Amino acid sequence: MNKYNHPGVPYFQHVSEHCIHYMSIDGVIFGFSENQLKVLLLRWKGTDEWSLPGGFIYKLESVDAAAGRIVQERTGLNQLYLKQFHVFGDANRYDQADTWQRTKMPLEGIKWSERTISIGYYALVNYSKVTPMPDLITDECRWWNIQDLPRLLFDHNHIIEVALHSLRRELNEQPLNHLLPDPFTIPELQRLHECILGTALDSRNFYKKMLASGQLERLPERRSGTSHKAPYLYRFQETQSGEILPEPGT
Amino acid sequence: MNKYNHPGVPYFQHVSEHCIHYMSIDGVIFGFSENQLKVLLLRWKGTDEWSLPGGFIYKLESVDAAAGRIVQERTGLNQLYLKQFHVFGDANRYDQADTWQRTKMPLEGIKWSERTISIGYYALVNYSKVTPMPDLITDECRWWNIQDLPRLLFDHNHIIEVALHSLRRELNEQPLNHLLPDPFTIPELQRLHECILGTALDSRNFYKKMLASGQLERLPERRSGTSHKAPYLYRFQETQSGEILPEPGT
Incomplete structure (x- = not known):
């Protein structure tokens, strides 16, 4: 060339x-x-x-x-x-x-x-x-x-x-829902936190802290519809999901 | 001109x-x-x-x-x-x-x-x-x-x-010591927080929260050396006082 x-x-x-x-x-x-x-x-x-x-x-x-x-x-x-x-x-x-x-x-x-x-x-x-x-x-x-x-x-x-x-x-404070599947499980959310923080987190503390935060909404269904061991599915409450759209070039 | x-x-x-x-x-x-x-x-x-x-x-x-x-x-x-x-x-x-x-x-x-x-x-x-x-x-x-x-x-x-x-x-997370007299009193620190937040704070809660934070060091003397009602003087612990110097133009 x-x-x-x-x-x-x-x-x-x-x-x-x-x-x-x-x-x-x-x-x-x-x-x-x-x-x-x-x-x-x-x-x-x-x-x-x-x-x-x-x-x-x-x-x-x-x-x-x-x-x-x-x-x-x-x-x-x-x-x-x-x-x-x-x-x-x-x-x-x-x-x-x-x-x-x-x-x-x-x-x-x-x-x-x-x-x-x-x-x-x-x-x-x-x-x-x-x-x-x-x-x-x-x-x-x-x-x-x-x-x-x-x-x-x-x-x-x-x-x-x-x-x-x-x-x-x-x-x-960041809308992590943009990074996650919709809906997601608590183990998925924990793994995302761990990747960002670069450190392992205790599962029980993480679960308790997330539920106490009031940011999550639990859905009626689980990840797989059959097993009782399958994890519950969650979404963030509305306030977390704000999207910023690129403005049109002005 | x-x-x-x-x-x-x-x-x-x-x-x-x-x-x-x-x-x-x-x-x-x-x-x-x-x-x-x-x-x-x-x-x-x-x-x-x-x-x-x-x-x-x-x-x-x-x-x-x-x-x-x-x-x-x-x-x-x-x-x-x-x-x-x-x-x-x-x-x-x-x-x-x-x-x-x-x-x-x-x-x-x-x-x-x-x-x-x-x-x-x-x-x-x-x-x-x-x-x-x-x-x-x-x-x-x-x-x-x-x-x-x-x-x-x-x-x-x-x-x-x-x-x-x-x-x-x-x-x-900000080194507020740069804004305060050295040393300062808890009421002065509270007033600074109130000015920045634009809202009044409860004195007892503020006092408790600040002492619990572990960021403050109480000095032996009070603001005025005479009265027992004079407020104690404080400094931030060393970790709060980091200064950023302007770099030389490179």
């Missing part, structure tokens, strides 16, 4: 012309499946290098709308829970020469900022409803277990750590 | 040349005095219009360092507690024509971005140690009670509301 036919060239020319490029958005998309907390990553075209999904803010677009658009493009979801969690503003966030070499992007001749400040958002999404989609400059989009991440491009390992730390700190 | 002799002209030319100006920083500097929560505001040159202290990020400066510099310039403090709390990224944050007219800044002929995204930081500072200082483009810098704020320039009333909301939500 002639490097000027690389899809990165028209893509970055478009960004250079229409987007605010001192600032970017990086999205940490959390999912939960097979008892594992997962994060959605992209593999850059023609490389074995992975990064978070991210992008830039159009000149007339709010930052929240840009984050919603970026997550929506990768997941196909138009209803998702998004939270701005931190601005990554160090003067030297990562080794730029090393990173651009690893991406194999032909960037000569394209006006580019020396430095980008990134606004981190995390999304809580329902794993089973996501259709991972690569973009113009990536070959593959897939879930990774949070404890098996490769060495990512840019400072994205650090961004994921900070996102997980934020989620952990606000665990009881 | 010839408008091109206005100190705003060289100031904005400097910013336009050396700073990242799609992004700004706004600082909500909280102080506590006379049983009131206060915030430090600036009055724009030749006007009765007030705003938060704010500024831009130098090209080689981290965002945290820029925030530290801005707060330090207004307060004279080089040790302060600073927290990044939110990015204000709406496409139309405020009525630009109205705002620039109210500031009386002569901005024709200066290259300026159509839109600025602002990163909000709040600072907790010791009122008695602050020397409020206006800058090149303002005439006055002084404390305002949080419940008596004027209609501010830009979207700064909104930014203060969001800062107060963040502080409220994280009240028990």
Whole structure:
């Protein structure tokens, strides 16, 4: 492939012309499946290098709308829970020469900022409803277990750590229903808490605490309709399930 | 005054040349005095219009360092507690024509971005140690009670509301010692909590809760050395008093 036919060239020319490029958005998309907390990553075209999904803010677009658009493009979801969690503003966030070499992007001749400040958002999404989609400059989009991440491009390992730390700190205020099957069992909820906290929890205490919280509603049926040992099914009360829709770009 | 002799002209030319100006920083500097929560505001040159202290990020400066510099310039403090709390990224944050007219800044002929995204930081500072200082483009810098704020320039009333909301939500994790005299009494601490929460608290419950938290250390002396009714003096245990110093600009 002639490097000027690389899809990165028209893509970055478009960004250079229409987007605010001192600032970017990086999205940490959390999912939960097979008892594992997962994060959605992209593999850059023609490389074995992975990064978070991210992008830039159009000149007339709010930052929240840009984050919603970026997550929506990768997941196909138009209803998702998004939270701005931190601005990554160090003067030297990562080794730029090393990173651009690893991406194999032909960037000569394209006006580019020396430095980008990134606004981190995390999304809580329902794993089973996501259709991972690569973009113009990536070959593959897939879930990774949070404890098996490769060495990512840019400072994205650090961004994921900070996102997980934020989620952990606000665990009881976040709408975890977005990550769980609907309805879910208490053992599933416990496993999700354990994945986020990175530590095992005592089942009896967890069960008591969750019931006492008043956040859960028990359904009449159990996971399997037959056995008396099958666990009960639960939902969060209405107040927990508020959804934030990406605003239309304004 | 010839408008091109206005100190705003060289100031904005400097910013336009050396700073990242799609992004700004706004600082909500909280102080506590006379049983009131206060915030430090600036009055724009030749006007009765007030705003938060704010500024831009130098090209080689981290965002945290820029925030530290801005707060330090207004307060004279080089040790302060600073927290990044939110990015204000709406496409139309405020009525630009109205705002620039109210500031009386002569901005024709200066290259300026159509839109600025602002990163909000709040600072907790010791009122008695602050020397409020206006800058090149303002005439006055002084404390305002949080419940008596004027209609501010830009979207700064909104930014203060969001800062107060963040502080409220994280009240028990924030180092409130930065706002209090050293040492302080339990009634002083209660009044500070009440100002931040915007609600009255029951004294006996507050006293019990604070003592049970294990965060406080009672000193041998009382506020006044003579009376037995004088309240005891307290300090936070060491773990509460961690200070974040502005990094040197890197």
